Amino acid sequence: MSDDSIGTSPRGTPTGQLPVSPNNPCPFLRALVANGYVGGHVVPLSQIAEMVGLASGETGSAQRDVRIKTRMVAVIANGLGPFSVLKSATSGAVLDELRDGPLDKHGGGSRILDVDAKVHEDEIARLAGFGKDRQNPDGGTERGLTADEIDAFMKANLKRDGDKARWYYPMLMKGEWPVLLKILGKGKGSERYLSVAEVRTLFVERRLPDRITARLPKPAAGR
Numbered sequence: 001m002s003d004d005s006i007g008t009s010p011r012g013t014p015t016g017q018l019p020v021s022p023n024n025p026c027p028f029l030r031a032l033v034a035n036g037y038v039g040g041h042v043v044p045l046s047q048i049a050e051m052v053g054l055a056s057g058e059t060g061s062a063q064r065d066v067r068i069k070t071r072m073v074a075v076i077a078n079g080l081g082p083f084s085v086l087k088s089a090t091s092g093a094v095l096d097e098l099r100d101g102p103l104d105k106h107g108g109g110s111r112i113l114d115v116d117a118k119v120h121e122d123e124i125a126r127l128a129g130f131g132k133d134r135q136n137p138d139g140g141t142e143r144g145l146t147a148d149e150i151d152a153f154m155k156a157n158l159k160r161d162g163d164k165a166r167w168y169y170p171m172l173m174k175g176e177w178p179v180l181l182k183i184l185g186k187g188k189g190s191e192r193y194l195s196v197a198e199v200r201t202l203f204v205e206r207r208l209p210d211r212i213t214a215r216l217p218k219p220a221a222g223r
């Protein structure tokens with residue numbers, strides 16, 4: 001099975017969610033848009049930074065650090081030219097125009113989402129293959145990836161991309177899966193892992209776990 005039936009058309013949108021453009025390839029931002037935490041088009045950098053900062057669960061200067069880093073990513077997401085950067089800084093990032101932007105690795109990533117924003121289950125199974133069954137702090141066991149396993153996964157993604165992978169992709173990738181592990185991870189230290197089941201929910205249902213949404217303000221629209 002390669003595709004999932006939950007697409008991005010309003011018809012395929014799970015009840016209560018807002019449709020998300022296929023030109024937004026970021027699973028984390030897709031969940032924020034689908035559930036009304038941020039709009040789907042032009043979103044002020046301060047708003048994106050606030051949501052990511054709150055979702056991180058950090059407080060004080062650590063949260064300020066997350067917010068600054070998020071702004072730095074978002075300000076170049078729609079283009080590296082001075083006009084694009086100025087436009088992003090003053091009006092916001094255009095979340096439905098991220099595809100083909102400077103952050104788009106064109107297949108150098110997991111390939112879980114394709115250009116039509118369809119989810120490829122076989123790629124989720126590939127991700128799971130890099131992990132191990134782990135003791136879930138909430139009970140039972142589940143498949144998950146530690147930081148080292150995520151690193152191996154990202155390296156394999158670049159290798160798969162062959163000559164197409166650009167030199168700066170490893171830097172971009174540091175802000176994706178490792179940050180997702182930081183936010184969603186369960187357990188502590190080197191044993192902290194990213195649950196494959198939660199990754200699947202994020203990509204397929206565009207939903208963050210309740211323990212994360214509990215950190216966010218009530219969404220403005222769409223629930």
Ligand code: HEM
Pocket residue numbers: 025026027028029048052070073074077093098099101103104105106107108109110111112113175176177179180183
């Ligand atoms: C907490 C904040 C964020 C997390 C956890 C996160 C996580 C991720 C993950 C896991 C991927 C998938 C990579 C893959 O499939 O291999 C991704 C892709 C992407 N993200 Fe984010 N992201 C965050 C914030 C942002 C922001 C602020 C932007 C820009 C405004 C952004 C833009 C993108 C883009 C353009 C891609 C596609 C890159 C590719 O080609 O794989 N993300 N992100």
